[in-house]
Amino acid sequence: MISTPDVADEGRAVELAYRSIRSQILSGEQAGGQWLRESELAASIGVSRTPVREALRQLAAEGLVRHERNRGVQVQSWTFADLEDAYTLRSRIEPWGCGLAAASGQADIAELKRLADAMDAVVAAPHQDFDVLTELNSRFHGTILQASGNERLRAVLASLVQLPFVWRTFAHYSPAELQRSLTHHHELVDALESGNSAWAESVMRAHIQSAWTSVRREAQATPEQ
Amino acid sequence: MISTPDVADEGRAVELAYRSIRSQILSGEQAGGQWLRESELAASIGVSRTPVREALRQLAAEGLVRHERNRGVQVQSWTFADLEDAYTLRSRIEPWGCGLAAASGQADIAELKRLADAMDAVVAAPHQDFDVLTELNSRFHGTILQASGNERLRAVLASLVQLPFVWRTFAHYSPAELQRSLTHHHELVDALESGNSAWAESVMRAHIQSAWTSVRREAQATPEQ
DNA sequence: ATTATCGCTATTGCATACAATCCCATAGAA
DNA sequence: TTCTATGGGATTGTATGCAATAGCGATAAT
Numbered sequence: 001m002i003s004t005p006d007v008a009d010e011g012r013a014v015e016l017a018y019r020s021i022r023s024q025i026l027s028g029e030q031a032g033g034q035w036l037r038e039s040e041l042a043a044s045i046g047v048s049r050t051p052v053r054e055a056l057r058q059l060a061a062e063g064l065v066r067h068e069r070n071r072g073v074q075v076q077s078w079t080f081a082d083l084e085d086a087y088t089l090r091s092r093i094e095p096w097g098c099g100l101a102a103a104s105g106q107a108d109i110a111e112l113k114r115l116a117d118a119m120d121a122v123v124a125a126p127h128q129d130f131d132v133l134t135e136l137n138s139r140f141h142g143t144i145l146q147a148s149g150n151e152r153l154r155a156v157l158a159s160l161v162q163l164p165f166v167w168r169t170f171a172h173y174s175p176a177e178l179q180r181s182l183t184h185h186h187e188l189v190d191a192l193e194s195g196n197s198a199w200a201e202s203v204m205r206a207h208i209q210s211a212w213t214s215v216r217r218e219a220q221a222t223p224e225q
Numbered sequence: 226m227i228s229t230p231d232v233a234d235e236g237r238a239v240e241l242a243y244r245s246i247r248s249q250i251l252s253g254e255q256a257g258g259q260w261l262r263e264s265e266l267a268a269s270i271g272v273s274r275t276p277v278r279e280a281l282r283q284l285a286a287e288g289l290v291r292h293e294r295n296r297g298v299q300v301q302s303w304t305f306a307d308l309e310d311a312y313t314l315r316s317r318i319e320p321w322g323c324g325l326a327a328a329s330g331q332a333d334i335a336e337l338k339r340l341a342d343a344m345d346a347v348v349a350a351p352h353q354d355f356d357v358l359t360e361l362n363s364r365f366h367g368t369i370l371q372a373s374g375n376e377r378l379r380a381v382l383a384s385l386v387q388l389p390f391v392w393r394t395f396a397h398y399s400p401a402e403l404q405r406s407l408t409h410h411h412e413l414v415d416a417l418e419s420g421n422s423a424w425a426e427s428v429m430r431a432h433i434q435s436a437w438t439s440v441r442r443e444a445q446a447t448p449e450q
Numbered sequence: 451a452t453t454a455t456c457g458c459t460a461t462t463g464c465a466t467a468c469a470a471t472c473c474c475a476t477a478g479a480a
Numbered sequence: 481t482t483c484t485a486t487g488g489g490a491t492t493g494t495a496t497g498c499a500a501t502a503g504c505g506a507t508a509a510t
Contacts, residue, residue, distance in 0.1 A: 272464080
C-alpha cells in the first residue's frame with residue numbers, strides 16, 4: 001500500500017506503528033477476529049509498547065479494531081450487513097457530494113485525470129497491483145469530495161471507503177467490471193469539468209451501484225469471513 | 226452532562242480521562258483553540274500522563290481535538306462553515322434513516338416516549354439544564370437511528386450531532402423554538418409508531434431544518450468563536 | 451468421568467524516568 | 481533598532497518497570 005504522505009512523519013514511533021498496523025489490517029495480512037498483541041507488534045515494528053498502544057487506540061476509534069478491557073484488541077471482522085450498510089450510505093451521499101463538486105468548479109481536474117490515467121496503467125500492467133489501485137481509487141474519490149466544499153462529508157466518506165478495502169474489492173472484479181469502473185472515472189472527470197452537477201451526480205451513482213453489485217456477488221459467496 | 230453508561234467502566238484511568246476531557250470540551254469549559262497540557266489534565270483527573278495521552282489520541286480521532294507534533298493538542302475550534310456542513314449533511318441522511326426506522330418497526334417506542342417526556346420535564350423545570358437536555362436529545366436521535374438497522378449510519382450521525390453540542394445549541398433557542406422542537410419529538414414518536422416512513426422522514430426533515438434555522442441565526446451573530 | 455477450585459503464566463494497564471524537541475527570552479552584533 | 485544566535489525551561493515523545501487481571505491448566509474432590 002502506498003504510504004499516505006498526509007502529515008509527513010508526524011510522530012516517529014506512533015505514526016510508524018499506526019501505519020504499519022493499519023496496513024497489515026487493510027492488506028488482509030491480519031485477518032478479522034485476529035488478536036493483536038502489543039508486545040509482538042512493538043517488537044516487529046521496532047518500538048516500545050507505548051506508541052503501539054496509542055496507535056491501537058486510534059485504530060479503535062476509527063473502527064478498524066475492537067478493544068476489550070484487559071484482553072487486548074482484535075481486528076474488527078466485517079459481516080455482509082456491514083458492507084451493505086456502508087454501500088447504502090455511500091450511495092446516498094457520495095453522488096450528492098459529487099454533484100456539489102461539479103457545481104463548485106473547484107475540482108482539481110488535472111489531478112483527477114492523472115489519477116484516472118494511473119489506474120488505467122495499473123490495470124494494463126502485466127502484474128496488476130490491487131493495493132496500489134485501491135489507494136489511487138481512494139485518492140480519486142477523496143479529491144472529488146474535497147471539491148464539494150463540505151469537509152465533513154469528505155471525512156465521513158473517507159471512513160466509509162476504507163471498509164471495502166478490507167475485502168480487497170478490486171481483486172474480485174471481472175476484467176469487464178474493472179474496465180467499466182475505469183471508464184466511469186474518466187466520465188466523472190468529464191462531468192466535473194463540464195460543471196454539470198446532474199451529470200456528475202448520476203455518473204457517481206451509477207459508479208457506486210455498479211461497484212456494489214460486483215462486491216455483493218463476491219461477499220455473498222464468502223459468507224462471513 | 227450525564228455520563229453515557231456505554232461500556233460501564235471500561236478501563237479505569239483511560240476511560241476516566243476520556244470522559245473528563247470530552248465533557249470539558251462539550252460543556253464549553255475548554256474553549257476552542259485552547260491548548261490542553263497533558264500534565265495539567267493528568268493532575269486534575271488524578272491519573273498519570275499515559276492514560277491521558279491515550280484518551281487524547283482517541284479524541285483526536287473523533288475530531289474533538291487537534292494534535293500537533295511536539296506541541297500538544299488543542300481543542301478543535303469550529304467555524305460557521307463547519308456547522309453548516311454538519312447540518313447540511315445531517316439533513317441529507319437523518320430523515321432517510323428515520324424513514325428506515327419507521328419502516329422497520331423496530332423502534333423502541335417506549336424509550337422514545339420516555340426520552341421525549343424527560344425533555345419536556347427539563348424544559349418545564351424552573352432551572353433548565355441544557356446539558357441534560359442535550360444529552361437526552363442525543364439519546365433520542367440515537368435511539369431512532371438504531372432502529373434504522375444501519376449501524377454505520379447511526380455512528381456517522383452520532384459524530385455529527387456532537388458538533389452542535391459545542392455551540393450549546395439549546396441555550397440559544399427562544400422559548401417558542403424550544404417548544405417546537407419538543408413537539409417535533411412527540412410527532413416523531415407517533416410517526417415511528419404508525420410505521421409511516423414518509424411521515425417520519427418528513428417530520429425529521431422539518432425538525433432538522435427548523436433547528437438549523439435557529440442555530441444559524443445565533444452562529445452568524447457569533448462570527449467565528 | 452465430571453466439575454470445581456486454585457495457582458501460574460501471559461498479557462494488558464498504569465506510572466515513572468529519561469530523551470528529544472520546541473518555544474521564547476536574552477544577548478550580542480550589524 | 482533589528483536581526484540572529486544561543487541557551488534555558490517547559491512540554492511532549494518514548495522506553496521500561498511494576499501492578500493488576502484474565503485465561504488456562506493442574507489437581508483434587510465428588
